[in-house]
Amino acid sequence: MSTRATLLVGLGLLVLTALAPVDLTSVGLPYPGLKRYGTYILTLWLVTAIAAMGVNLIVGYAGQETLAQAAFVGIGAYLTAIATKAGVPFGIAFAASGLLTFAIGIVLGFPALRVQKHYLAFVTLAFSVLCWLVFRNEQWLTGGVMGLRDIERPSLFGWPLRQHVRFYWFVLGIASLLTFALWWILRSPWGRAFTALRENAVRAESLGVDVRLYTLLAFALGSAYGGMAGSLYAPLVEFIDPSPFALGPSLLFMLMVVIGGAGTFAGPFVGAAVAVLLPEWLRAWETYYLLIYAVLVMIVMAVFPGGVVGLFARLLTGRARP
Amino acid sequence: MTDLLQLLIAGLATGAIYALAAIGFTLLWQTSQTINFAQGEFVMVPAFLALIAMKWFGAPVLPALLLAVLGSMLLLGAAFRYVVVGPLLGRGVLPLVISTIALAILLKESVKDFYSAEAQPFPTLLPDTVVTVGGVAVSLAQVGVLVVALLTIALLQWFLAGTRTGRQMQATAQNPTVARILGVPVERMILYTFLINAGLAAVASILISPIYLAKFSNGETLGLIAFVAAIVGGFNQVRGAIVGGLLIGVLDNLAAAYVSTAYRQAIPLILLVLIILFRPQGLLGRREERAV
Numbered sequence: 299m300s301t302r303a304t305l306l307v308g309l310g311l312l313v314l315t316a317l318a319p320v321d322l323t324s325v326g327l328p329y330p331g332l333k334r335y336g337t338y339i340l341t342l343w344l345v346t347a348i349a350a351m352g353v354n355l356i357v358g359y360a361g362q363e364t365l366a367q368a369a370f371v372g373i374g375a376y377l378t379a380i381a382t383k384a385g386v387p388f389g390i391a392f393a394a395s396g397l398l399t400f401a402i403g404i405v406l407g408f409p410a411l412r413v414q415k416h417y418l419a420f421v422t423l424a425f426s427v428l429c430w431l432v433f434r435n436e437q438w439l440t441g442g443v444m445g446l447r448d449i450e451r452p453s454l455f456g457w458p459l460r461q462h463v464r465f466y467w468f469v470l471g472i473a474s475l476l477t478f479a480l481w482w483i484l485r486s487p488w489g490r491a492f493t494a495l496r497e498n499a500v501r502a503e504s505l506g507v508d509v510r511l512y513t514l515l516a517f518a519l520g521s522a523y524g525g526m527a528g529s530l531y532a533p534l535v536e537f538i539d540p541s542p543f544a545l546g547p548s549l550l551f552m553l554m555v556v557i558g559g560a561g562t563f564a565g566p567f568v569g570a571a572v573a574v575l576l577p578e579w580l581r582a583w584e585t586y587y588l589l590i591y592a593v594l595v596m597i598v599m600a601v602f603p604g605g606v607v608g609l610f611a612r613l614l615t616g617r618a619r620p
Numbered sequence: 621m622t623d624l625l626q627l628l629i630a631g632l633a634t635g636a637i638y639a640l641a642a643i644g645f646t647l648l649w650q651t652s653q654t655i656n657f658a659q660g661e662f663v664m665v666p667a668f669l670a671l672i673a674m675k676w677f678g679a680p681v682l683p684a685l686l687l688a689v690l691g692s693m694l695l696l697g698a699a700f701r702y703v704v705v706g707p708l709l710g711r712g713v714l715p716l717v718i719s720t721i722a723l724a725i726l727l728k729e730s731v732k733d734f735y736s737a738e739a740q741p742f743p744t745l746l747p748d749t750v751v752t753v754g755g756v757a758v759s760l761a762q763v764g765v766l767v768v769a770l771l772t773i774a775l776l777q778w779f780l781a782g783t784r785t786g787r788q789m790q791a792t793a794q795n796p797t798v799a800r801i802l803g804v805p806v807e808r809m810i811l812y813t814f815l816i817n818a819g820l821a822a823v824a825s826i827l828i829s830p831i832y833l834a835k836f837s838n839g840e841t842l843g844l845i846a847f848v849a850a851i852v853g854g855f856n857q858v859r860g861a862i863v864g865g866l867l868i869g870v871l872d873n874l875a876a877a878y879v880s881t882a883y884r885q886a887i888p889l890i891l892l893v894l895i896i897l898f899r900p901q902g903l904l905g906r907r908e909e910r911a912v
Contacts, residue, residue: 586729
């Protein structure tokens with residue numbers, strides 16, 4: 299697709315997503331709009347997708363494994379919650395969440411990437427559990443297992459975002475900016491280097507791509523997406539406790555990206571939809587949801603490793619040339 | 621001093637169990653480049669196989685334990701090799717990582733949904749008496765665990781170094797291509813590795829479940845520790861996994877007694893980070909070329 303077509307498709311999707319909670323019956327369309335809970339779930343999907351985009355950058359483009367994305371989301375969430383409770387404006391807390399997680403990404407990634415390919419997985423695994431221990435044990439700061447409650451939603455230039463629909467639009471705006479930024483990065487020479495890396499690391503290195511530096515930056519940037527997602531997560535749910543930032547959710551982030559299609563641009567959105575919306579639809583089978591999900595992931599890995607997006611791409615191209 | 625000795629023995633006993641899990645982990649990595657994220661669940665499941673044999677089919681303890689070992693080898697060894705790992709071999713490490721993460725969730729949720737979410741008491745064959753030797757109270761159960769685990773490890777080492785099949789397995793681990801050229805049935809050796817891994821996990825399960833009770837979520841911590849033990853000792857060495865397991869068992873017990881129970885879990889992780897910073901090949905490992 300040409301640049302222009304991609305941008306147009308993106309814009310179209312953005313308008314459609316923005317209209318999802320709006321009642322269109324007044325303009326003659328038979329669509330009543332989403333209710334309060336539906337809007338909340340859709341916002342949660344966007345926040346999850348931002349964090350999943352970060353994982354996709356690390357896993358799908360830089361070819362590394364991260365097992366700490368939920369911990370980064372947690373760092374962003376706790377930082378934002380604590381800062382805004384202390385009276386810091388949301389914008390500053392949001393920027394600080396992104397910067398802090400970026401910095402942590404550099405500090406964690408540097409020693410790990412010095413060694414061997416899979417050591418980043420091990421380091422992030424350890425980091426993930428350590429973060430969770432801190433969230434749970436440092437009661438004076440994080441409220442321990444009781445968590446932090448009454449996290450206020452910010453206002454945008456005096457326009458309060460307390461309402462679900464308004465906050466949804468706010469998150470959608472930020473998500474679109476972050477999506478556009480990532481799209482732009484991946485198209486820049488810097489991003490092309492990633493693709494080169496993923497396709498053939500040895501060849502990329504011989505052509506002068508500093509593999510370690512690029513991988514490190516990809517990891518730090520991907521983690522920063524996690525931190526920023528966390529910064530939006532805290533005011534969305536208005537209450538945080540350690541459980542959504544444990545190791546298990548970090549692993550789920552990896553699965554989500556792979557189900558959607560690692561290394562494809564739309565993958566994280568599809569994966570996040572599967573992870574956030576599917577349990578809502580499978581309400582009746584709630585107990586077995588994770589079981590079904592796990593089997594699904596194993597089948598996807600064995601049968602169509604490109605994920606849902608890869609499968610659709612294959613179906614479409616298959617139809618294009620009969 | 622006597623406290624320290626008691627803690628040391630308790631630590632070695634749990635450490636030997638960790639070592640069993642860590643050895644299997646290293647073996648799988650060596651022969652088939654499988655980083656098994658379900659290793660902890662592999663240690664959790666056999667206990668439930670034994671419980672099922674006892675509770676549902678009324679089997680006595682000893683046959684139930686034997687059935688657990690055999691069932692584990694069939695399910696977590698052969699079936700794991702052919703159903704989960706088989707289709708993904710040769711496609712790189714990431715698909716296997718993802719698939720084993722999913723398998724971990726599957727095993728955990730299956731036990732929770734179909735057996736019980738509660739911690740289950742588990743029978744032990746070891747005597748529950750405490751003997752005092754020179755002022756040091758030693759639990760015979762702990763000594764028993766240590767002895768059984770070390771015997772298992774010794775048996776494995778003898779098999780790997782002393783038999784023809786074992787040496788063929790080592791050859792497969794070191795260089796599958798050359799091994800194949802030299803006439804080693806590589807496929808069968810890989811299967812043996814998976815069976816041994818499942819067997820070791822079952823022994824670990826039977827030894828640890830009477831201590832910590834059998835619970836569906838046990839695998840999370842156990843898997844993490846097996847991981848850390850394997851890397852601390854040296855990812856490419858069976859000896860390393862043994863040293864790593866024992867070290868972490870002892871550290872864990874000392875940390876619980878002298879540091880804080882809240883951060884007890886953090887000690888092995890900090891050790892892991894230090895090792896990666898200062899001795900990335902592990903305590904006993906040999907250097908490998910960088911993968912990238």
